Amino acid sequence: MSEESHEYQVKVDWTHGRVGNLSVEGKPKIQISAPPEFDGTKGIISPEDLFVAAATSCFMTTFVTFTKKMRIDFKSFSCEGHGTLERVEKGFQFTKILLKGKVTVESEDLVPKAERAMELAGKYCLVSNSMKCSTEHENKVVVG
Amino acid sequence: MIKSGSPSGGSEEVSYHTPEDLFVASATICYMNGFLNFLERMHIDSNSFECNAVGILEKIGRSFEITKIEMKAKVVIESEELRSKIERALELAAKYCFVGNSMKCPITHETEVIVE
Numbered sequence: 425m426s427e428e429s430h431e432y433q434v435k436v437d438w439t440h441g442r443v444g445n446l447s448v449e450g451k452p453k454i455q456i457s458a459p460p461e462f463d464g465t466k467g468i469i470s471p472e473d474l475f476v477a478a479a480t481s482c483f484m485t486t487f488v489t490f491t492k493k494m495r496i497d498f499k500s501f502s503c504e505g506h507g508t509l510e511r512v513e514k515g516f517q518f519t520k521i522l523l524k525g526k527v528t529v530e531s532e533d534l535v536p537k538a539e540r541a542m543e544l545a546g547k548y549c550l551v552s553n554s555m556k557c558s559t560e561h562e563n564k565v566v567v568g
Numbered sequence: 569m570i571k572s573g574s575p576s577g578g579s580e581e582v583s584y585h586t587p588e589d590l591f592v593a594s595a596t597i598c599y600m601n602g603f604l605n606f607l608e609r610m611h612i613d614s615n616s617f618e619c620n621a622v623g624i625l626e627k628i629g630r631s632f633e634i635t636k637i638e639m640k641a642k643v644v645i646e647s648e649e650l651r652s653k654i655e656r657a658l659e660l661a662a663k664y665c666f667v668g669n670s671m672k673c674p675i676t677h678e679t680e681v682i683v684e
Binding site: 428429431432433434435436438442444448450451454456457462463469471472474475477479481482484485488489514515516517518547548551553554555557 | 632
């Protein structure tokens with residue numbers, strides 16, 4: 425395996441009903457379930473949540489990487505991810521992910537740079553690039 | 569709360585779930601949910617279900633992509649006569665996994681059904 429390759433290992437154990445545990449070595453165990461619309465338990469993280477969360481968190485970490493490369497600072501970053509699951513020919517599939525990112529910077533001159541970092545983060549987000557569906561971005565940079 | 573981030577090597581960050589973890593986990597859990605759904609429809613039970621999954625991240629051109637997910641599922645059942653039905657439920661779960669079907673990469677499934 426080359427340097428340009430990495431492995432990620434997870435484990436899932438069913439416990440009861442439609443509920444199980446997700447384990448990733450060295451990290452807290454997470455209780456997981458099907459979502460309520462597919463007969464799962466309310467209030468427990470579902471694979472659908474995690475799918476959207478993977479794209480949203482990848483956008484964040486990639487944004488941070490680009491701000492470091494560009495040597496710019498930002499005061500805050502937040503992002504809302506919305507995933508759309510639709511019935512297609514072969515059962516359900518995610519057809520769209522919308523990421524609404526908001527970044528706060530200290531001064532006006534940082535705005536275009538932060539916008540560029542968000543644009544690059546969208547382009548190089550490895551999780552989004554591993555999904556079949558398109559990812560749309562609504563980026564907002566404010567001075568605050 | 570699930571903390572997410574890319575590990576920078578600092579000890580306080582060791583326990584963060586990365587976006588890559590969440591991506592691989594979403595496909596694995598969806599496979600479990602599909603299996604449970606098909607068990608119910610087929611009116612059969614299993615004593616346990618566990619699944620180990622590995623996602624491979626590789627450089628494609630100028631950026632990275634998850635190129636493959638390998639799943640290894642293990643199911644324990646009560647009697648031999650359930651085996652073929654359980655194998656069918658595993659097969660259908662793999663075929664109709666919403667999350668897996670939303671990913672570009674191929675997903676392989678190795679399954680083991682044990683009678684105890």
